[in-house]
Amino acid sequence: MDSQAISVEILKWMLEVQCKEALVPALLYEKKVRSQYGKAENVQPVKGVLSKRALQVNAPGRDIYGLEKSTEVRYFECPNCERQVAGHRFAAHIARCSGRGRR
Known part of the structure; x- marks a missing residue:
């Protein structure tokens, strides 16, 4: 085995170790979150129903965050x-x- 092949193998090993160190904690965290809250879903809003937040934002006398405007x-x-x-x-x-x- 020449030095270039050895260098490539060392680089592959280092990258594999780094990927595992980053990936395993993320997967464990995701598994924990899914066990607590269930699978993530894309929920579409119900047509014709405004959320409470949307009503606050569009209310007169309030700013874009739904807070009362200061005079x-x-x-x-x-x-x-x-x-x-x-x-x-x-x-x-x-x-x-x-x-x-x-x-």
Whole structure:
């Protein structure tokens, strides 16, 4: 057996060991989950029935996550210049204030 064939055999063995080390725990975990919760299924939604979450998202006066919209604006203090900045502008302000927005 020449050195190239030996190298190939060693590489195959190393890859086999690595694959088994990654695969066996994943298979055992899947087996445990299936024994607890049953086989995974693709369930299609029932036509004409909206989920509770969909009703919340489409409700007036709520944001996209179903939470009530806030009418007040929160202000935060910039750690660089100590100005009060509105929450929706804070990230842009920090970028400019820390020098990232310079041209």
